[in-house]
Amino acid sequence: MRRRGPRRGRPRRARRRSPRRPRREAAVIVRPLQPADRARWDAYVRARPDSHFAQRTAWMDLVTDAYRLPARWWLAEEGGTVRGVLPLFEVPGRRLFSAPGGLLADDADTAAALLEPARARLRDARLEWIELRDQRTEWPGLATNREHVTLELALAADADAQWKAFDAKLRNQVRKGEKSGFTARWGHAHAGDFHRVLLENMRDLGTPIRGPAYYRRALELFGDDADVLVLDLAGAPAGAMFVVWHGDVAMDPWASSLRRHFARCPNHVLYWEAIRRAVARGARRFDFGRSQWGSGTFAFKASWGAVPVPLFYQYALGRAARVPTLADQKRSLDLAVRVWRRLPVAVAGALGERVKRLFPEAL
Missing domain, CATH: 3.40.630.30 (Gcn5-related N-acetyltransferase (GNAT))
Incomplete structure (x- = not known):
């Protein structure tokens, strides 16, 4: 009898089943x-x-x-x-x-x-x-x-231990970005530069975003539990991330780098800076956010040692x-995505606020 080899493709995922009901004295x-x-x-x-x-x-x-x-x-x-x-x-x-x-x-x-x-x-x-x-x-x-799926990285007790936990290829990509001259700055005051980076990158992906007031309002509402990271190159914003501190986890609902700088590895510098800040704040996990199984963003997040968690x-x-389904969504929006990618950034910014109101479910 021919022995069958292991199945290839998507890794097997552990399903988190709903917890059982404990014995109760009062009604819910x-x-x-x-x-x-x-x-x-x-x-x-x-x-x-x-x-x-x-x-x-x-x-x-x-x-x-x-x-x-x-x-x-x-x-x-x-x-x-x-x-x-x-x-x-x-x-x-x-x-x-x-x-x-x-x-x-x-x-x-x-x-x-x-x-x-x-x-x-x-x-x-x-x-x-x-x-x-x-x-x-x-x-x-x-x-x-x-x-x-989302991907989560278990964080070490200090930045040095975290750095040593990464593989050699990842460390080399971070070093390459650092040698390119990227510098980081944190603070709510940088929300405008964060929005400019996000707007251009999401335009390139064919996705509208809200105006800057929306993200400033999010910073106001979450207070000290939210922050903005901006990555500069030659004095101009090249990457940006919005980080929320939630319990023992750091989460980044919005992050982008400009495509014209991709050869310099800005995303690697951006995420290393965010992870280093999370470790310094005592976070135990870094949540890279939602992806589709097997996508390019999934592979990037997994390269940091992050583990997939089904959503x-x-x-x-x-x-x-x-x-x-995702296929339904892609079919219905395919033409709109292709048109949006061709818009000038200023036009995408002006129209994005109106268009985004039609899709309140998305972050």
């Missing part, structure tokens, strides 16, 4: 978030290692201010103790979508209880679906899309017939 109560609940909500999110900074109430303020969407944020509690949170926004007449991180709960029964008022809203308003985005837990009873997009369907 689900109700809308009230202003007096904000501190308790945020404390629950911060204490969870599987949470996302966008599940904090500062994100609710950012999105409702920028997009004028109703926030449907539900809190589950038992005997006065928070057991779960569900941060949703509604696109009227269309759909409900979650903040990145999706539904966070102690167990599957609490998750189901949190979904009950959302399902009622789905039926009553005849919406397309409820979308739970970027979840680390796959909850039962929901349609699931498994096309995304689950889950859906409760309303009037929609099926779960949306």
Whole structure:
């Protein structure tokens, strides 16, 4: 009999199953978030290692201010103790979508209880679906899309140990960038330069972004838990990153470098500077952010030694017939992406604010 070799392709992923329900003395109560609940909500999110900074109430303020969407944020509690949170926004007449991180709960029964008022809203308003985005837990009873992953790097106790943990090729690329003359600066005051770099790079990728006021507002809302890193070359911005400190993890929701400098390895200098700052602040993990399995960004992040962590997009369907996929999105936006890439940067900046309002789900 011929022995079969190992299967090739995508690595096997460990599924994080929803936790079992512990024995309870009191019933779980689900109700809308009230202003007096904000501190308790945020404390629950911060204490969870599987949470996302966008599940904090500062994100609710950012999105409702920028997009004028109703926030449907539900809190589950038992005997006065928070057991779960569900941060949703509604696109009227269309759909409900979650903040990145999706539904966070102690167990599957609490998750189901949190979904009950959302399902009622789905039926009553005849919406397309409820979308739970970027979840680390796959909850039962929901349609699931498994096309995304984030990558996390476990951080060493100091920068020297972290540097030695990288392989020789990566260290050489960082050194090459440093020898090219890149210099780094941190601070909220550099939000304008951050936006200029992000705007040009995302234009090259065919993606509109919000205006600079949106990112300044994010810095204001997250305060000391957020910062901006700008990389300069010959006195001009060449790379930039927005970093959020969330519990023991550093996360970068937005990062870009200008393509004309790619031969000098600006991304390697940018990420090494951010990782070094995260280590200095005592962070234990660096979250490189969402990618598609096997993509170019996946390979870049993995080259730092980061480990893939599956992200689950889950859906409760309303009037929609099926779960949306990346292929659907690419087909519908292909022409728009090709047109956007041809726009002058100034035009992309002027139009981006209006266009981005049509896609509130994206970061």
